[in-house]
Amino acid sequence: MKSLSLEDKNLIEKLKSLPIDYWDFKGEDTKELTHGLHTYPAVMVYPISRKIIDIMQETHQLNSLLDPFMGSGTVLIEAMLAGYKQIYGVDLNPLAQLITKVKMTIINSESLKLESENLYRGLRDNFDSLSVTINGLNEYITSEKGLDVSAKTGWGDSAPNLIREYFNTINFAYDIPEYKNIGYWFKPTVILELQILKNAIKKESDMDIRDFFFIAMSETIRLVSNRRNGEFKMFRMPADKVLKHNPSVLAEFTKILNRNIEKMKDFERICLEHKFCPEIKIVAEDTRQLNSIPDNSIDIMITSPPYGDSRTTVAYGEFSRLSLQWLDLCDNPEDTTKIDSKLMGGKKYAKGFEYDLNSETLRQSLDKIKSVDLARAGDVYSFYKDLNDCLRAVSAKMRENSYQFWVVGNRIVKLETLQTDKIITELGVDYRLQHIYTVPRNIPNKVMPSLNSPTNIIGEKVATMTNEHIVILRKIKNDCL
Ligand SMILES: C[S@@+](CC[C@H](N)C(=O)[O-])C[C@H]1O[C@@H](n2cnc3c(N)ncnc32)[C@H](O)[C@@H]1O
Structure with a gap:
């Protein structure tokens, strides 16, 4: 050599x-x-x-x-x-x-501010108008169906069917995700709130801004799920912790998106200052x-x-x-x-x-x-x-x-x-x-x-x-x- x-x-x-x-x-x-x-x-x-x-x-x-x-x-x-x-x-x-x-796509901070305000406005409207439906879902699953939302079976493996059943009882039509065992990883209201968030983000027409919002949603998903904190493998919280875990999707998302907007602002400033455009x-x-x-x-x-x-x-x-x-x-x-x-x-x-x-x-x-x-x-x-x-x-x-x-x-x-x-x-x-x-x-x-x-x-x-x-x-x- x-x-x-x-x-x-x-x-x-x-x-x-x-x-x-x-x-x-x-x-x-x-x-x-x-x-x-x-x-x-x-x-x-x-x-x-x-x-x-x-x-x-x-x-x-x-x-x-x-x-x-x-x-x-x-x-x-x-x-x-x-x-x-x-x-x-x-x-x-x-x-x-x-x-x-x-992380590498510079987004204009004015556009980001404007679009995030639009998103927040839309989300607040949606959450307000659907609040009775959201609360009713939890009530339906736990009281009317008598299900334990921390159990692997019942709620854990049949969540999409149960949510659809609930929507039928109130004559309401809305997308519901169909992933296997979704109920094992999320509680009823969390699923509906995440779907409301996803639908609102999908309305964003600028694809870079939409992806920016989706990254904040991705961080939110982990935090509002029943996953054990601080683990990279998929371990679930013990049942008693699942029962006490009542996160707010909107509050978590807002916190993360606001933090991310500030970070993007700093990144944009540095990249523009030095004319970085690889x-x-x-x-x-x-x-x-x-x-x-x-x-x-x-x-x-x-x-x-x-x-x-x-x-x-x-x-x-x-x-x-x-x-x-x-x-x-x-x-x-x-x-x-x-x-x-x-x-x-x-x-x-x-x-x-x-x-x-x-x-x-x-x-x-x-x-x-x-x-x-x-x-x-x-x-x-x-x-x-x-x-x-x-x-x-x-x-x-x-x-x-x-x-x-x-x-x-x-x-x-x-x-x-x-x-x-x-x-x-x-x-x-x-x-x-x-x-x-x-x-x-x-x-x-x-x-x-x-x-x-x-x-x-x-x-x-x-x-x-x-x-x-x-x-x-x-x-x-x-x-x-
Ligand atoms: C140690 S991580 C890299 C972390 C990275 N330095 C960072 O700052 O986030 C290793 C990465 O390799 C990717 N990876 C593993 N096998 C791969 C393959 N055969 N082809 C492409 N990517 C692969 C994984 O998906 C993972 O994201």
């Missing part, structure tokens, strides 16, 4: 000269500007990509950036604020695509393919890929499900429950696999895991096989000599530490990716499951990830191999 260039050595020197806590960001506000419009799991806080971009900017004139696992678009926003001309983001999750689009391409594609991005076109890549498969680590699809359903973000409603199986590590190798990846470190770890749990080894292999395909696809899109910054975490499975930082450098060799340097960093403010059971023995817990690494790779020329 090629030896390091002067440019590489200078970059390493620069990184080594930084203080030990340079990448920590303890106690910093990481939600400024449009970064704070919507929650997303395992967000890589913006100061990381901002600092990487700043360091590179000191010595390089870069125009195009790619984040092949953009999630909620943090890296892309930072590229926009740094004046990049072409910005590409990729993600298979339709909610991630919508959040990123909204070409942005949000790609709804599998990163293992990346057909819609031209080869050899990207100057820099910064990303934080998933830590492992969605089933045993962070379930992006599961986190997004209720929003995907309410906002009709999947053409086929059945796809709303299938996202996680399409993401990295989604394919199962429960009965074993033929090891065919170019990483000795991974092979050794898999042998250890295989000896205690073949199915778990299959999950791990599935994830790294996909990561390998992503490295191949991403590398093809990068210009020669361009740098890639992979922010990865090492996790523990069956007491075996999977050294993703090392594995990625070994896998990259096949795709002309030279390892330049690896920066370790603590993760004090990443919202992640911090404890789990690596042995699957109930009660036995170890930290999953306390630190991560910024792995720097560089695509070398063909003749340097």
